[in-house]
Amino acid sequence: MNSSTAGRQIPVVVLAGFLGSGKTTLLNHLLRRRAGNRVAVIVNDFGAVEIDAMTVAGQVGSTVSLGNGCLCCAVDAAELDGYLDRLTRPAARIDIIVIEASGLAEPQELVRMILAGDNPRTVYGGLVEVVDAAEFDATRERHPETDRHLAIADLVVLNKTDRVTPAEHERVLGVIAELGPDAAVVSASYGRIDPGLLFDPATRPAEEEKVRQLSFEDLRTDEEDEGPAEDDGHAHHPHTGYESLSFDEPAAMDPRRLMAFLDSRPEGLYRVKGFVDFGAADPDNRYAVHAVGRFLRFYPEPWPRGTERRTQLVLIGSGIDHDALEKELRVCAVTGPDGDTTDEAAMWGVLRYVRPEPAAEEAAGPL
Numbered sequence: 251m252n253s254s255t256a257g258r259q260i261p262v263v264v265l266a267g268f269l270g271s272g273k274t275t276l277l278n279h280l281l282r283r284r285a286g287n288r289v290a291v292i293v294n295d296f297g298a299v300e301i302d303a304m305t306v307a308g309q310v311g312s313t314v315s316l317g318n319g320c321l322c323c324a325v326d327a328a329e330l331d332g333y334l335d336r337l338t339r340p341a342a343r344i345d346i347i348v349i350e351a352s353g354l355a356e357p358q359e360l361v362r363m364i365l366a367g368d369n370p371r372t373v374y375g376g377l378v379e380v381v382d383a384a385e386f387d388a389t390r391e392r393h394p395e396t397d398r399h400l401a402i403a404d405l406v407v408l409n410k411t412d413r414v415t416p417a418e419h420e421r422v423l424g425v426i427a428e429l430g431p432d433a434a435v436v437s438a439s440y441g442r443i444d445p446g447l448l449f450d451p452a453t454r455p456a457e458e459e460k461v462r463q464l465s466f467e468d469l470r471t472d473e474e475d476e477g478p479a480e481d482d483g484h485a486h487h488p489h490t491g492y493e494s495l496s497f498d499e500p501a502a503m504d505p506r507r508l509m510a511f512l513d514s515r516p517e518g519l520y521r522v523k524g525f526v527d528f529g530a531a532d533p534d535n536r537y538a539v540h541a542v543g544r545f546l547r548f549y550p551e552p553w554p555r556g557t558e559r560r561t562q563l564v565l566i567g568s569g570i571d572h573d574a575l576e577k578e579l580r581v582c583a584v585t586g587p588d589g590d591t592t593d594e595a596a597m598w599g600v601l602r603y604v605r606p607e608p609a610a611e612e613a614a615g616p617l
């Protein structure tokens with residue numbers, strides 16, 4: 251994907267989950283498999299969990315440990331904005347920011363703070379909720395809010411599946427599906443999800459990589475995993491992977507049909523990104539699209555000179571039906587005589603998702 255407004259924005263991912271569910275383990279896994287990305291981590295130290303900051307500190311370019319206390323309570327929006335401003339300075343060359351929320355944090359508050367932020371260089375990257383498969387029932391009993399967290403998550407990582415039987419695994423998956431029907435769910439042990447779910451391979455110029463000195467990060471190897479070796483069978487478990495589908499369509503997209511598709515994104519489809527050509531409905535602009543979980547934004551920008559007008563999308567998810575998705579998207583293209591992109595009102599549905607002023611967004615309430 252070439253440079254674009256959406257491309258320049260840095261996704262801010264919220265990593266949540268109850269104490270001991272495996273957030274730090276997952277984060278360390280992502281840091282080892284970061285595919286050349288520079289990952290910044292904001293660790294919310296809570297009480298004795300100062301160790302968390304140390305666990306990740308040796309592996310990241312920039313770690314900002316927020317002081318004591320629960321991030322969503324102790325750190326106000328302005329403070330978080332300050333951290334994000336620092337991390338998104340071009341000189342920091344950060345590709346993705348992960349906020350590891352305290353096990354006690356209300357993730358929704360964090361998500362709201364990110365959405366309400368006024369930093370144009372960041373974009374919401376999704377709420378990832380880590381769940382301990384072995385402690386699932388006990389956690390729900392002790393923390394009834396678990397159900398709410400699962401329901402608002404964009405991606406649920408069902409972790410510690412090595413500690414449950416296949417039958418128990420299936421049962422828990424069934425309960426999660428009932429609680430958060432929109433979220434993509436991936437199963438994992440030791441947090442080994444495919445990083446492609448959260449971030450793309452880095453697109454840094456090759457020369458830059460060449461002149462860079464080897465850092466401590468580069469010297470770390472996968473053998474240093476905290477769990478059993480990767481070839482224990484779990485790494486290749488079908489649930490741990492992600493799938494992606496590329497869609498390329500020369501005909502303009504009908505805004506109403508595309509919105510109908512996006513509004514009813516199927517379960518498992520976690521990310522959608524790319525550019526949309528709405529043809530005569532807006533001949534001047536292409537629309538960068540960024541969807542994660544149920545969050546959706548369009549970023550109109552003038553067509554770069556010499557760029558061929560077409561729609562190019564990448565869809566990423568777990569357990570997605572490629573053929574069905576492709577077919578549904580082709581139907582959105584204006585290919586037949588009944589296709590119409592000249593109706594101005596047809597764009598209203600799209601414009602609802604063009605980023606409003608931060609204040610307006612905050613007032614709009616839920617995602």
Ligand SMILES: Nc1nc2c(ncn2[C@@H]2O[C@H](COP(=O)(O)OP(=O)(O)OP(=O)(O)O)[C@@H](O)[C@H]2O)c(=O)[nH]1
Pocket residue numbers: 267268269270271272273274275276299302352353409410411412413438439440441476
């Ligand atoms: N058996 C098993 N153990 C795991 C797995 N993932 C993490 N653990 C272990 O579970 C413990 C807690 O993992 P952490 O990654 O520290 O969990 P956390 O959610 O960051 O914990 P807090 O920081 O307390 O909120 C550690 O001892 C991990 O090694 C897993 O998939 N299977």
